Amino acid sequence: MTRVAVIRFPGSNCEPDAYRAVEREGGSAFYVFHRETDLRDADAVILPGGFSYGDYLRSGAIARFSPIMAAVERHAADGKPVAGFCNGFQILCESGLLPGGLMRNATLKYVSRPVDCRIERTDTPFTSAYRTGEVIRIPVGHGDGRYTASDEVLDHLENRGLVVIRYVEGGLLDAPANPNGSARNIAGISNPEGNVVGMMPHPERLAHDLLGSNAGTRVFASLMRWKRPALVTNS
Amino acid sequence: MTFRIHVRVMPRRGLLDPQGQAVEGALKALKFPDATNVHVGRAIEFDLVAADQSAAATAARAMCAKLLANPVTEDYEIEVEPK
């Protein structure tokens, strides 16, 4: 069974949602507190949404120095899956595990609503159960979601196919596709190896039919299919 | 003449400053224990055309009073720099 460590930072608030989403897909979830230093043999790590340290200073800026982050960085370097949703994505960028940064929404307002997104990359541990190009409707809830990076970094992401999920024009009436002014409509990216994925939308909030759709479940279903590589090579 | 105006808007003394507290805590954790009394506010910069330095300062003060700072919760300081 896939063992998934869900990290709890002070101020995280989506960790129960992620935990439940993992368990519903048949995984085994457990919390790891920010002060711990060991991931207890987790197969995968989720940095959940919320407001770690109140998002004071910058979203994710303080959490990334938590003791547990060293272990998360090693886990990532070993090629094992790490995902950050919303605040988790912000922490991944702040810590340098993913390039770029997430700035205040261009509207200057918090935005909570569904958005339509296209899955651009399916060869990651978190998106393999989607079809490439598939459009899903999924909620966002953030004040700092405007993905920003230099043109070189953006070009690199595009050329290497590292944009995992992108805001697109879907069917929503009178709601712009891009909810926050993100560069190139980027909603989520991965590292070149594909094992580290961050995204602003909240797949863990759509893990049940009753909640309008179950479009998010496949993020977790993907993870359940992921197999720990027999041999990890460190180049 | 054009001036560059720097405005610093800080939480009024005595009011809770949760951001300042969080940053102070983070600095401590990062082994910068010597930083104390940390406060976080807003920095605003702009170019301003005015007859002279004092006219620029007067205009900037008016902007702070009217818009840039919240008189109930914030104090501000203005620096006027010729450009």
Next chain:
Amino acid sequence: MTFRIHVRVMPRRGLLDPQGQAVEGALKALKFPDATNVHVGRAIEFDLVAADQSAAATAARAMCAKLLANPVTEDYEIEVEPK
């Protein structure tokens, strides 16, 4: 010696600064049309005990590099004031 450190963290030049734009628009609406090139960032202040001014500046720079500013999206300036 104790110094008061003022840090100004501004959105990196060239990046979209919606807050700066919004403030510029609001100033125009309030009949302050002469303010242009408006940018909004963060002001951080703290007391710092250091051997001398240059040691204080070095420490403050280290804090900015590590925590107070995000090099991907922000630039910073530091002022060191003896207390």
Next chain:
Amino acid sequence: MSKATAPVAQPFPGEPPVTPALVREHKLNDREYAEILDMLGRTPTLTELGVFSALWSEHCSYKHTRPVLKTFPTEGPQVLQGPGENAGVLRLPDGWAVAFKIESHNHPSAVEPYQGAATGVGGILRDVFTMGARPVAVLNSLRFGPLDDARNRYLFGGVVKGVGDYGNCVGVPTLGGEVTFAPGYSGNPLVNAMCVGILRADDLITARAHGVGNILMSVGARTGRDGIHGASFASEDLSAESEARRPQVQVGDPFTEKLLLEASLELITSGTIVAIQDMGAAGLTSSSAEMAARGGVGVELDTSRVPLREAGMTPYEILLSESQERMLLVVEPHRIGEVEAICAKWELAGTVIGRVTDDGLFRVIHEGRTVVAIPGERLVNGVPMYYPDAIESPEAVARRAGTPAIAARVDAGAALPLLLDDPTIASKRWVYDQYDSTVQANTVLGPGGDAGVIAVDGSRFGIAVSVDCPNRYVALDPYEGGKMTVAEAARNVACTGAVPLGITNCLNFGNPDKPDMFFQFKEAVRGMGDACRAFDTPVTGGNVSLYNESPTGAIDPTPTVGMVGLLDDVTTRVPSAFQQPGDLVAVVGTTRGHLGGSMYWWLVRDFLGGPPPPCDLDAERCLQRFLVAASRGRLLRSAHDCADGGLAVALAEAAIGGPYANATMGAGVHLARPDNIGIDAMLYGEDGARAVLSFDPGSVDGLRALAAEHGVPFAVVGNVGPANGELRITVGTEVLTWATADLRQAYFDAIPRRMAA
């Protein structure tokens, strides 16, 4: 009553002696001061005077309203905890319970909208989690002056941001709310926040100090000079003077709140504490004195041990500070270590600041000196009660009897987009898009429909919640309006398929010493009580906010109701917008064409007056039961009640689609028009006890039978569709058509357009 002299308290060094001028400054009148002298048998110290002024403020003591509030029905088999605690609690299936409460933060929000609203949310969250409940939803009820005024836009924008930033950060979904704009709220915005939490019924804990020798601990933020005298500030009219007096504004720290929430729940569920209470209005003073009075014990506080944010604070300031995000705990001495450990886990400090005593005194020590010694029971319950006169003003009577003097500005067709563009009727998406409504991943129906609905993990049932107050009706006829307030909330909840279970309320009124104002208060409460009895929805608690007056006038009386309902099976929940072209549309309830007090008269005929629609409690109850039965039978695809703007607005709202629709639906309906009802009255009359339904044609017989069984008039009036088509309403022989895209634009753009100005 014994005339014994209370033990001596010494003034804190530097404290001036108490003079008549100081007594007045503390908003205590001669009668109250005489009572204090009698109680103490000596002159109070200044610190004691401060304590009395806080606890005997209207906000804490309910001295003008308690006798009236006693008339509310508060009992029922579903009630686990009625009024008197931090929040009311109702029983749910499977051993669960729901704790909920609404509270105002009007005065702070008028002065500093962002922080005022944010700390309002913070306070109400604490009221709920101190009951041992995990907050699962927040709602907000807001009132502002018209948006063409820049100050009102500033207040509205700041309040919404404050509500959002706080709740979003703590991670509690906003499931609904309401916003109304009317001239009386210019200068007097209302900010009422409601919180709903769930708990295992066994984990219920109350704020009662017991066990002489037990220890008092504070947890959470340090104490600063915030909001000193907030409670008495909330008990006076807003004047230029109070604007200038501006107590140190309370600043909210939702991050600390989130830690406090986790720590408190862990303290409660682990059984390490005896009692817990939020330090709300009048801070440490009211929390400790009230806990002691409830438990029939005394307390001794050592204010020199309270962790401070600023040096040099006096006991007076420490006792009255309203610094946010603080809790008071009662702990058995041998468990202090466990409590400290749980606090530390959540990065908080737990500090011993006092103990429970057997002498019944509220005693405060500072650096070894007794600065306060007051008989605790009389301090909390000894405030003189007031029974103000209640007389309706002749102007109110005349306004109710009036009719419009001018003809309609536009015809019946053009009136619809005009009404949909009014900010009070228009979509509040601009507001709730700034509120996280899906965190916790249980939101089954978010904002934008009639009521919010959440699922409870691992159970079948769901909880529906709504806040409502048709303030226009209450202003015109407080009794009928009071009934309608409860009826609208219940109808909203029932539209989703939920059985209304109980209410909390927030009574926002003007100055109680004015007889016409007190008339409004008494009559509104009487109306609400009657409706609650009729619907079996007891009152489990609430809050009163008086003195909502500024130099420009008083607010409309605004008794906001927060309703909780239960869906046995959450999968049967019903949304409010049409879902499927080809479905049938029906109107349930009786249309009499009542235009008195309507939005139509106000907006189209420039007349705000007339008698509001009478509230037929029987018809409302039948409608609620019918809606619940129809949802249980899975017979409905949508249900939406008729309120502001009447049948035409309800049909339009259902036809143009929800806030996140892919298409508008359109509809064609045919309304039979009795001869005595005009077309405008047919379309825009605001008779209660009505709803617009849509359903699969195959359900029509079942629905008809259910309607007959419940005694609810039921008329199939047309069809849904086609998508992106027209709304066509035929009234008698007249045919009116609108492009749904245009109606949608009017409805969804009304507020953004004004806020962009």
